[in-house]
Amino acid sequence: MEVYFVDRKAEKNFLKLKTNEELRELYRFILRAIEDIKLKPDCGTAIPKRLIPKRYIKLYSINNLYKYDLPNAWRLLYSLGREGIEIIAIILDWCSHKEYERIFKYRAR
Numbered sequence: 001m002e003v004y005f006v007d008r009k010a011e012k013n014f015l016k017l018k019t020n021e022e023l024r025e026l027y028r029f030i031l032r033a034i035e036d037i038k039l040k041p042d043c044g045t046a047i048p049k050r051l052i053p054k055r056y057i058k059l060y061s062i063n064n065l066y067k068y069d070l071p072n073a074w075r076l077l078y079s080l081g082r083e084g085i086e087i088i089a090i091i092l093d094w095c096s097h098k099e100y101e102r103i104f105k106y107r108a109r
Helices: 008-019 024-039 054-060 097-103
Strands: 002-005 066-069 074-083 086-096
Touching: 002 008, 002 024, 008 024, 008 086, 024 066, 024 074, 024 086, 054 074, 054 086, 074 097, 086 097
Parallel strands: 002 086
Antiparallel strands: 066 074, 074 086
């Protein structure tokens, strides 16, 4: 099982977390998530297809989306695909809970 970043920019942004003292912990959380995903690709929560943000479908041509809850209310968003017979995971984004609510257009009632 391989885990990739959706593009070079996402990978660079991830690596920048390691050098930012305030975000270094988030870097470690994401590393842990990657290891968990390698062991069990569907360990995250599957987002129902009707709730997948259109921007992710349009940008990345995905048909599935998973949310992995990180500590401190961070979220990791990834998609599963195939490369031949191998399952691969593609990390699309990570965001705070507030950003996650904005992306998914959740509103307070």
